[in-house]
Amino acid sequence: MIIANGKDYKIGIFDIETLKCFFDYGLYDTDTKEWIEFEISEYKNDLYKLVSFYLDNKFDYHVSFNGIGFDHQVLQFILVNYNDWYDLTNLQICEKIYGFVQQHIDNQKYQIPLPYKESDFPVKAIDLFKIHHFDNEARRTSLKWCAFMLNQDVEEMPIGHNISSVTPEQIDIIKSYRKNDCLVTEALLNLTIGNVDLEELKDYKGKNKIQDRFDVMKETGLQCLNWSDVKIGEEWNKLEYKLQEGIEDDSDLFTKNIKHPYGQKFSKFFPPTVQFKTDKLIEFQNQLGSEYVKNIKQEFPIVIGKTTYTVAKGGLHSTESHRKIETISGWITRDADVGSQYPNFIAKNDIYPKHLKPTIIKQFKEKITRRIALKSRAKKETNSAVARECMSVQEMLKLCLNGGYYGKLNQQGSFLEYPEGMLRVTIGCQMEILLLIEMLESAGITVISGNTDGVVSTFPESKQEDYAKVCIEWENIVGNNELGKLEYVDFSVLWQESINHYIAVKLDGSVKKKGRFMTEFEINKNKSKRIINLALEAYFVHKKDPIEFITSHKNIFDFCIAKKASGNMHYEEIIETDDRNNPEIVKHKKLIRYFVSKSGNVFMKRGFDYDGNSVNSHCEATDKDYFWMGQPKLKYFNKYYFNGSMEKYDIDYSYYILQTLKRIDSIEKTKKALSYANRFKTEQISLF
16 A cells, blocks of 8 residues: 555554453455454464564554554563463463553553553554544544544444453454454545545545655654654654754753743733723723633623623633624625734744743744745645645644644643743733724724634625725734734625534635534544534525435435443443333443434433443433424444445434424524424324
C-alpha cells in the first residue's frame, strides 16, 4: 500500500488477543490480502514461529490501534522472556503473558510509564490510536466506535479473557473477532491517508496524515510518526526554542512557580487597545473589571442593541435561539470572522510564559511569517511534490501556533503552561469583539449574532460603505490591520437553533453548517441519526419534503444510532414470546448499533452506574409529546446485513420524520409535527 513519499511500503495490520489460556496473533497483509497467524493454546504452540516472524521484519510498518501502548508491549515482553520458557507448558506460557497483561493494564490506571519504548521494537510501528490523539481524554475513542463511524461491523470480544479453557469452536470465534478488528483498523488507516469515500467523513479525503508526518520529520528531524497533531506542534516549538537557547535538558524548560489568575481582577486581562465610547459598554467594562477571577463558572451578560451576549472566561456568545433570518431585497446579512484570531492576538501582544525568554514569542512570530510564505508558494508551485510538501509543512506550522502553543497555555505539565496568558487571550479577544459590536451598532448597523471570533450583521445595501469603514477602523484600533483581518461571508438565509447550531446558505449557493446541523463529522464524533440532519438540509436548502426525503433514502447506515455503556452497565434486547410474561432476553455488550424498525424489539440499558445506582432505561425514549405513538422498537445492527432492499429493513420512518419535523417547527414556529402525528394516528386507527 502506498502510504507516503511516493513509495510502496509493505504494510501489515495486526492485533493480538490475550486470554488466560489462549494467545492469538494475527497480521493482515494489505498487498496479498492474506492472514499470517500464530497461536499458543492447549492445542498448539507457535511461540518460536511468532518470535522468528517478528524478528524477521519483512514488513516496513506494522499498523495497529493502540499497539505502542499495548500490543507491542506484549510482543516485546514475549521477545525479552521467551528463552526462559523452554520448559513451560503451552498453558503456562499463556498464563505468563496473561499475567503481564493484567499487570500492565493495572499500571496504566495509575499512569505508570510503559515498560518498553517504541525504539525497543524490532519493527517500525504506526499507531493510529496515537496519531488521531485518541489517547487524549477529550478525544478518547475506541476501535469499536471507529467501526461505527466507518460503517464497519461492530464486534465486541465474545469470550471472557480469564477463562481457563477454550474449545476449538471458541478459538475460531476469537480469531474471527480479531480479524474484524484488523479490518476496521485497515479502514481507519485508509481514512488516515485520505482514502475515504464516505460522504460523512469527506473532510478527510485527500489529507494524508502519514505523509504530513514524513514531511515534518524531514523538516525538523523529530521522530513524530506516531505523534498527534497537537504534540507535533508543541514539540516543534520546544525543539526550536532549545536549539536557539542552547538547552539540552528538558527540565530546564519548566518552573514550579506557575501563577494562576484566580483572585486577580478581570481588569488585569483587558487589552490596552480597547477603549469603549458608549456609557453602557464603559459601565460593563468597569463592572467586569472589578470582578475577581474565580475557580468556578463565571458568566456576565450584556444587551447591545437587540442582542444579548454572555462574556465568560472561555469565550463570548450571543444567546439567540430557534429562528430564521432571511435576507430581503436591498439588504445584506454578513458574517465577519477574525482570521487566525488567537495566534494573531498572541503575537501582537507578546504573550509568552514568563519562565521562558522572549525567544519563544520571536519564534512564534517567525512561524506565522513562514506559514504565510509557504502557503503562497504552494499555490504558485508547478511541481506537485514540492507544492504538497509546502502545504504539509504550513499545516503543521499552523499546529505550532494553535494547539501546540495557544492550546498549551492552560495545560498542566506543558513547558508552555501559562494560565494567565490563556486568560489574557480569551478575555482580550472578547473585549475586541465587543468593541466591534459597539462600533457597528453606533453606526446604525444591527448585529444579530456574535461569538468570540466574529459577528453576523444585517444592514441595508446603502450602508455598505459605513460597514466597511467601521471594520477597517476597528482593525486599525486593535492592531489587526495586517494579520487578523476580518474575513467576510454573505448569507442569503440562515436557520438557527442557537449560536453554535445553524445551517446557512451563502450568496454563492454553498452551504455552511455547524453543530447539530452537521452532516460531516470527525471520526471521534457521533453521526447517529444522520438522516435527520440530511433531511433538514434537504428541506431548508433545497425545499424538499422531509417525509418524502426520509422514506426514499437508500443508505441504511444513515438511520443507525450508536450507544455505548460504561462501568457495570450493558444493553439487553427484550424479545417478545408467546408467553408475554416471559420474554427472551438477549444480552449485548458495551457498544450497540441499531436502527428504529417496526419489526424490532425494545432495548434497555441495565446495570449500575459509577455511584452504585441501579440503571434501567430504554435506549430510545417514548416521545413525551406523542406518547400514543408507542415505544420505539429497535433492530440490532452491529453486524451489517443486506436485506435485498431498503423496504425489507422495515424501518419505522415515523420516528425519524417526527424528530425532523419537531426541529423544523422549533425554528419556523409551525405545527408540522402535530399535523403528521395526528395523520399517523388516524391511519393507525383505520387499520383496526
